[in-house]
Amino acid sequence: MHESYLGSVIRRFKYHKAGVVSLVILSLIVLAALLAPVLAPYDPNAINPEFSAAPSVKHILGTDQIGRDLFSRLLYGTRVSLLVGFLSTLIATFIGVLLGLIAGYFGGAADMIIMRCTDMVMSFPYILLILVAGAIFEPGMWNIILILGFIDWPGIARLVRGNVLSIKEKDFVHASRIGGMSRTYILFSDILPNTIAPILVFATSVMAISILDEAALSFLGMGVQPPAASLGNMLNGAQSITVLTKLPWLWISPGAVIVLLVVCVNFIGDALRDAIDPSTTKS
Amino acid sequence: MEPLLKVSRLRVEFKSDFGKRTVTDDTAFYVNEGETLGLVGESGCGKSVTVHSILGLLPSNGRIVEGEALFDGKDLCKLSEKELDKVRGKDIGMVFQDALTALDPVFTVESQIAEQLRVHLGLGRAGARERTLKLLEEVGIPDPLSAMKKYPHELSGGQRQRVMIAMALSCGPRLLIADEPTTALDVTIQAQIMELIGEIMKKSRMSMILITHDIGLIAQMADRVAVMYAGQIIEEAGVHELFKNPLHPYTRALLQSAPSIEDGDDRVLKAIRGAVPEDYTDITGCRFAERCECAGSGCELRQEFKQREEGHFVRCHLA
Numbered sequence: 001m002h003e004s005y006l007g008s009v010i011r012r013f014k015y016h017k018a019g020v021v022s023l024v025i026l027s028l029i030v031l032a033a034l035l036a037p038v039l040a041p042y043d044p045n046a047i048n049p050e051f052s053a054a055p056s057v058k059h060i061l062g063t064d065q066i067g068r069d070l071f072s073r074l075l076y077g078t079r080v081s082l083l084v085g086f087l088s089t090l091i092a093t094f095i096g097v098l099l100g101l102i103a104g105y106f107g108g109a110a111d112m113i114i115m116r117c118t119d120m121v122m123s124f125p126y127i128l129l130i131l132v133a134g135a136i137f138e139p140g141m142w143n144i145i146l147i148l149g150f151i152d153w154p155g156i157a158r159l160v161r162g163n164v165l166s167i168k169e170k171d172f173v174h175a176s177r178i179g180g181m182s183r184t185y186i187l188f189s190d191i192l193p194n195t196i197a198p199i200l201v202f203a204t205s206v207m208a209i210s211i212l213d214e215a216a217l218s219f220l221g222m223g224v225q226p227p228a229a230s231l232g233n234m235l236n237g238a239q240s241i242t243v244l245t246k247l248p249w250l251w252i253s254p255g256a257v258i259v260l261l262v263v264c265v266n267f268i269g270d271a272l273r274d275a276i277d278p279s280t281t282k283s
Numbered sequence: 284m285e286p287l288l289k290v291s292r293l294r295v296e297f298k299s300d301f302g303k304r305t306v307t308d309d310t311a312f313y314v315n316e317g318e319t320l321g322l323v324g325e326s327g328c329g330k331s332v333t334v335h336s337i338l339g340l341l342p343s344n345g346r347i348v349e350g351e352a353l354f355d356g357k358d359l360c361k362l363s364e365k366e367l368d369k370v371r372g373k374d375i376g377m378v379f380q381d382a383l384t385a386l387d388p389v390f391t392v393e394s395q396i397a398e399q400l401r402v403h404l405g406l407g408r409a410g411a412r413e414r415t416l417k418l419l420e421e422v423g424i425p426d427p428l429s430a431m432k433k434y435p436h437e438l439s440g441g442q443r444q445r446v447m448i449a450m451a452l453s454c455g456p457r458l459l460i461a462d463e464p465t466t467a468l469d470v471t472i473q474a475q476i477m478e479l480i481g482e483i484m485k486k487s488r489m490s491m492i493l494i495t496h497d498i499g500l501i502a503q504m505a506d507r508v509a510v511m512y513a514g515q516i517i518e519e520a521g522v523h524e525l526f527k528n529p530l531h532p533y534t535r536a537l538l539q540s541a542p543s544i545e546d547g548d549d550r551v552l553k554a555i556r557g558a559v560p561e562d563y564t565d566i567t568g569c570r571f572a573e574r575c576e577c578a579g580s581g582c583e584l585r586q587e588f589k590q591r592e593e594g595h596f597v598r599c600h601l602a
Contacts, residue, residue, distance in 0.1 A: 180372030
C-alpha cells in the first residue's frame, strides 16, 4: 500500500514527540486566543474594584494595578501576539522568498543589488532599527506587523538564494530545460518546491523571533499601545521593581505564555524539517 | 537526404578568472534519421559540453563563439530561449547519467512526466495520466500504476533510469541524447537498459547521440562513431570501419586499452600514458602529440579534419 505525501509527512511528524506535544499546546493556545470573546470572564479593558489583587476565584490570574482582569487581558494579548507573529512572518517570508529566488536564479546585477540590500538591512543593530522605525511610524499593532515584516526578510532571502544556487545546477533542472519548460515554470515548479522545507523551518524561527520582538517593543512602550493588551505591554508593568518583587502574578503569566509560544513554535519547526523532506527515511 | 542534426565549426568558450578557455573547437558531426551516433572519448574531452551547448544548456560563463547546429533546418544556436523550449522536450529528449539527480526529488513520477505532456502535447489531466501509464509500461516498469505515485528515491536505480527514459520519450522526440546512460548502473541492469533503448530505436525510427567512454557499448549500439579528444573530434567513421581500421593513433590506443571477452589470460591491456592536457587552448598543433607513440615532425602544425576513405574522417597528418 502506497501512502500519500501528506500521510508520510504526518507519520514522520508523529515521530518527533516534542513536536507533537508542542503542536497540541500551540493549538490550545491558538484556540483560546480565537475564542477570547467567549472565554474571557471580563472585558479586558474594564476596570474592576480590586486593584493589584492576587489570583483568586473571582480573578483567576489576579488583576493589574488599575483593576483589569489579567486572565481576560492574557487571552486578548495572546491574540495580538499571535497575529503579529503570524502576519509579520508571512510578509517577511514573502519578500525574502521572492528576492532570494530572483537573486539566486537570475544572478548578475539583480543578485548583486539584492544581496547588498540584505547586507545593509542585516548590518543595522536590529533592536535599534525596530525602535527607530517604531518611532517614525506611529506605534500600533498594524505598524508593528509591517515593521517586523519588512525587517525580518534578509535571513530568508539569503537562505533561499543559497538553495537556489545549488538547486539550479542539479540535473533535474537541466532535465526540465531539455524538457522545454520555461524559466518561470522551472523557478516556481522545480526550484521553489525543493526549497520549501528549509523555508518553512526558517519561517517558524522568524515567527518565534517576531513574537519576542513584539514583546520587546511593547515592553519598551513602542509597540501595541494601551489600553489594548499584548503579551509585551502586559510585561511593561514589570519595569518597576515593586511589581517585579511584590506582584509576581502581573508578569509571570504573560511571560510564561511568551516562553511557551516560542518554545512550541521552535519545536514544531524542528519536527517539520524532518517531516517535510520526502527522502528522510526514518520510520 | 539532409541529416536530422548537422553541427559544423562549433566552438565553445568558457570564461574564468584566468581568461578565456576554448573547450571545444571546430566540432563537426551529423546524425541521420534513424541513426545512432556514438560520441566517445576520455573524461573531460568535451563530449558533454558539445551536446549541452547545442541544447542551450551551457552554464552562464560558457558560450558558443562560432558555428551552427542545424536541427531539421533550424539553427539551434540562434534560437531564443522560448523557441528552444519548443524544440527541447518535444523533438529532442535527453537521458542523463544519474537518474537520481535528474529526477525532481519532491514530485512523483506521474507529475513529472505528465507535466511535459501537458506543456508540449496539450493533453488534459486524464489524457496525460493515461499516456504516462502507457509510457511506463513501454519502458518495462512492473506495476506502473503504483510506480506512478512514487517519488524518485523510492525506486531502484534501474527503475529510475527507465523512468527517465520514459520521460525523455514522452513527447515522441526525433532525437534522443543519451549522456552516459548506463554509467551509474551495474552490468546486468546496463544490458537491460541498452536493450530497451535499442528496441525503442528500432520501433520509432528515432535518432540517437550516445555519449559514453565505454567502447564496448559503442560497438553494440552505434552506427557511426565520432572520437573526441581534447575538445576536437579526431576521427569519425562507420562503426565497423572504425573498429577494423582505426586511423588516428589515439583511436588505436583507445581500442587497445579496452578489454575483450576473447582475450587470453596473458593479454596485458595497454594504457595510454599521460592524461588529457588540462588547458588545450594554446596548443596549435596536434593535441594528442605529447602522448602519441607515432609523434614526429609535422605534428606541431595545425591538423585538418580530412576524409581519408569513403565516410572516414581523421584529424592526423600521418593517417
